[in-house]
Amino acid sequence: MYVAVKGGERAIENAHAWLAEERRGDRDIAELSIAQIREQLKLAVDRVMAEGSLYDPDLAALAIKQARGDLIEAIFLIRAYRTTLPRFGASRPVSTGAMACDRRISATFKDLPGGQVLGPTFDYTHRLLDFKLAADGEVPEAPRAAKAQPAEMPHVTGFLNREGLIEEAPAEDTTPPDLTREPLEIPAGRALRLQALARADEGFTLGLAYSTQRGYARNHAFVGELRIGTVAVEMDIPELGFAIEIGELTLTECETVNQFKGSKTEPPQFTRGYGLVFGQSERKAISMALVDRALRWEELGEDFIGAPAQDAEFVLYHADNIQATGFLEHIKLPHYVDFQAELELVRKMRSEVTDANPAREAAE
Amino acid sequence: MDDSSNENEPRRAWMSLLAKAPAGRVAALLDAAMARPEFTWLRAPEIGSVMVRGRAGATGQPFNLGEMTVTRCALRLCGGEVGHAYVQGRRKADAEAAALVDALMQSPAADAVRRHVLEPLEAEARAAQAARAAKAAATKVEFFTMARGED
Numbered sequence: 001m002y003v004a005v006k007g008g009e010r011a012i013e014n015a016h017a018w019l020a021e022e023r024r025g026d027r028d029i030a031e032l033s034i035a036q037i038r039e040q041l042k043l044a045v046d047r048v049m050a051e052g053s054l055y056d057p058d059l060a061a062l063a064i065k066q067a068r069g070d071l072i073e074a075i076f077l078i079r080a081y082r083t084t085l086p087r088f089g090a091s092r093p094v095s096t097g098a099m100a101c102d103r104r105i106s107a108t109f110k111d112l113p114g115g116q117v118l119g120p121t122f123d124y125t126h127r128l129l130d131f132k133l134a135a136d137g138e139v140p141e142a143p144r145a146a147k148a149q150p151a152e153m154p155h156v157t158g159f160l161n162r163e164g165l166i167e168e169a170p171a172e173d174t175t176p177p178d179l180t181r182e183p184l185e186i187p188a189g190r191a192l193r194l195q196a197l198a199r200a201d202e203g204f205t206l207g208l209a210y211s212t213q214r215g216y217a218r219n220h221a222f223v224g225e226l227r228i229g230t231v232a233v234e235m236d237i238p239e240l241g242f243a244i245e246i247g248e249l250t251l252t253e254c255e256t257v258n259q260f261k262g263s264k265t266e267p268p269q270f271t272r273g274y275g276l277v278f279g280q281s282e283r284k285a286i287s288m289a290l291v292d293r294a295l296r297w298e299e300l301g302e303d304f305i306g307a308p309a310q311d312a313e314f315v316l317y318h319a320d321n322i323q324a325t326g327f328l329e330h331i332k333l334p335h336y337v338d339f340q341a342e343l344e345l346v347r348k349m350r351s352e353v354t355d356a357n358p359a360r361e362a363a364e
Numbered sequence: 365m366d367d368s369s370n371e372n373e374p375r376r377a378w379m380s381l382l383a384k385a386p387a388g389r390v391a392a393l394l395d396a397a398m399a400r401p402e403f404t405w406l407r408a409p410e411i412g413s414v415m416v417r418g419r420a421g422a423t424g425q426p427f428n429l430g431e432m433t434v435t436r437c438a439l440r441l442c443g444g445e446v447g448h449a450y451v452q453g454r455r456k457a458d459a460e461a462a463a464l465v466d467a468l469m470q471s472p473a474a475d476a477v478r479r480h481v482l483e484p485l486e487a488e489a490r491a492a493q494a495a496r497a498a499k500a501a502a503t504k505v506e507f508f509t510m511a512r513g514e515d
Contacts, residue, residue, distance in 0.1 A: 055416065055432035056453060082413065088434055088450075090415040093426045100493060102500050110507060118503040145501035148494055155422055169421025176417065176427045190420055191427035198418075198429050232380070233416055233432065233452075240448060242372045245380035246414060246434055247452025255422065276418045278430055 023068050037061035046250070046279025047071055051321060052078025053180070053199040055249050055278050072201075072321050079322050082180075092234045092243060096253045096276070098152050101229035106156050108222045108257055114153035119228060156225040157255055157272065166257060166270045186313045193295055193316060197288045198277060200319035206283060208309045209290035217294045217307035221273060224257035228280050252277045254285035258293050263301030271300060291315060378469060378482055382462035383451045385485055391461040397480030398473065400464060406438040406446065409456035435459040445470040 024031065038045055038061040048060040052075045060078060067073035103119025106112050118124075120142075157166055176191035184196060197205065212219060232245040254275040262268035273293025275285035294309035308314055318324060382390055394400070413431040420427055436450045437459045447467025449459045468477045 050430070053430040054413065055430060058453070059433070082431060085431075085433065086410070086412040087431075088412045088414050088436060090428070091417050093417040093419045094429075096418070096422050100497065102496060103503075116505040117500050118505065119500055120503075142499045143502045144495065144498035145504070146498075147501060148497035149501045149504070151497070157421070158423070169419070169424030171419070171423055172425045174425060176425070178415065178428050180428075180431075191425050194418075194420055194427040195429070198427075232384070233414070235414055235450070237448070237450065239438070240372075240375075242376055244376050244383065244450065246383045246450045247432060248384050249416065249432065251418075253422065272421050274421050276429055 023066075032065060034058060034061045034065060037064050043280060044069075044071060046281055047202060047284075048074045048078055050278040050281055050284065051075045051199055051201060052082065054078050054082045072325055076322050076325070089235055089238075091246070092236070094231045094233060094249070094251070096227065096231055096251065097155050097158070099227055099229040099231045099251070099253070100151060101149060101153055101227050102280075103228040104153055104225070105227075106223070106225045108224050109156060109160065112156055113159065114150060117149060153227070155255070157257070160224075164269070167260075167266075167272050169272065169274075184316060186316070188312055188316055190292075190296065190299070193312065194274065194276070194288075194292060196316045196319060197275075197291060200288070201321035201324070202281070202284045202287070204319050204321070204324075205287040205291055208294075208315060209287035211307070212290050212294045212309045217297070217305060217310045219271075219273075219290075219293050220259040221256040221290050221293060222258070223286060224255045224272070226252070226254045226282055226285065228252045228282065250279055252279065252281050252285040254282065254289040256286070256289040256293060260300065265301040271296070375466070375469070379448070379450070379462075379466060381482060381485055381489065382449060382465055384489065385451075385458070385462070387453070387455060387458060389485065389488070390458060390465060390481065393481040393484055394461055394465060394477075397476060401441050401468065401471075401473075403439040403441050403447075403464065403467070406440055407436070409435055409437040409459045411435050411454045411456070437463050439463050439467060441467045441471060443471055 038057045041061075041064065042057075044064055045057050045060045048063055048071055049055050049057065051071075052060065052063070054060075056078075059081065060074065063074035063077040063081075064071070066077060101114075101117060101119070103121060104114060104117045106116065110116070157169075160166060161168065174191075176195070177189070179192060179195055184192065188196070211217075213221070228250070230248045230250050232248045234243050235246050236243045252275075254273075256273040256275075257270045258273060260266070260269055260271040271293065273289035273291075273296070275288030275290075275292065277285045277288065291309055294307070295312050295315060297304060297310050304310055412434055414434045415431050416429045417426045418429040419425065432452065433454050434450055434452060435455050435458070436448075437456075438446065438448045439460070440446050445467040447463040447465070447470075449462035449466060451459045451462050465477055465481055468474065469482075
């Protein structure tokens with residue numbers, strides 16, 4: 001029997017009203033402003049922009065406030081908003097070599113032109129809770145060097161490749177596929193994989209990257225270079241007939257240099273993995289580079305050893321936290337009819353078993 | 365598109381500067397300098413997105429990194445000058461001010477606009493960038509040798 005029911009409007013309305021009240025919290029405590037979230041929870045804002053795949057710090061801050069700090073919920077809000085925007089076009093590929101670097105380090109070469117610039121990093125902090133932050137008080141301004149960093153710093157891989165020991169990344173001008181326009185399909189070329197990884201869940205990407213370090217598709221990565229800073233975004237404007245800069249973004253870029261003993265098609269050399277992420281997120285950028293490198297086994301002529309991080313279908317179809325959470329969380333919504341059918345089925349199977357085997361029921 | 369012609373370079377430079385200006389800044393400088401001219405919209409301010417691209421390995425194959433919000437508009441002054449703006453973010457008022465500056469830079473008011481709007485904007489952008497670069501430089505590691513094994 002099938003019974004259609006409706007109801008719950010009042011319950012839903014009241015639930016939403018209560019949600020709004022809970023979101024506000026204790027009214028004796030000052031309300032958070034969007035600007036406070038944007039300025040003081042910047043790394044949360046960056047994560048929402050990266051995985052929401054839309055660079056707009058104010059919108060990301062609003063989403064975090066609306067989602068009560070649930071970042072995946074905030075990413076969901078940004079993804080939904082993104083679909084309402086008309087697309088004006090695509091930028092020229094950003095030039096990360098021209099990045100104004102806040103941070104730029106290499107784990108492989110100590111003395112590199114431009115030097116090791118730490119930037120505003122958590123590295124080398126002692127991870128002890130700082131109770132001064134719980135008290136009021138302004139922080140002093142950070143020290144400034146008399147001589148500023150040079151405006152442009154060359155990429156490590158560029159100037160270290162004079163011996164040809166590192167794989168090249170020759171420029172191409174192909175139009176990349178866009179998974180927001182065409183459904184993601186396997187086999188996926190590197191451009192499509194990088195787009196998927198750039199918006200992939202940080203935790204999932206981290207876990208996969210860690211698995212490659214522990215031996216599942218081991219490719220022994222070094223961080224050749226990690227840089228964080230601002231780059232200009234340039235776009236061709238058809239009505240003008242020339243390109244202008246339309247803004248600037250903070251990006252994190254990681255290039256790994258990986259051991260490679262050579263294959264049927266490639267000589268022994270260092271190969272590369274690449275990570276590029278909106279905002280300041282080096283955990284994500286390094287993870288992306290490691291997973292990118294693991295997924296490149298086929299084009300480098302390596303063996304598929306069955307590791308999860310090598311399996312493009314597994315990685316790309318499970319890396320998107322909005323797809324994942326959508327499917328996962330939908331099972332809490334009413335499935336009364338489905339379950340009724342299952343219930344009928346189990347009852348029927350049980351009665352068939354007991355009819356065929358009456359002794360068993362007697363024994364119970 | 366053709367990047368080789370220098371004829372568009374000055375306009376390219378000021379449009380780029382206007383696109384990156386902090387919220388409200390272009391309008392504040394423009395309004396302090398002069399009364400806004402009359403204009404008609406060719407394209408009213410419109411919010412949209414631009415897909416930002418990167419390159420694999422920084423120099424290789426292009427890929428889609430993610431989108432950014434952009435506001436654009438176009439207007440015409442009574443004198444016929446057409447101003448365009450593409451500015452980062454969702455900022456209709458800033459796009460309007462930027463398009464006005466773009467149009468005025470093609471008008472007899474160009475010198476005044478350059479002096480009162482573009483030059484201060486450029487100086488502020490340069491100062492902000494220099495401040496960050498100086499802070500970055502202060503975190504540059506100076507290595508020194510503790511011991512050197514010679515055997």
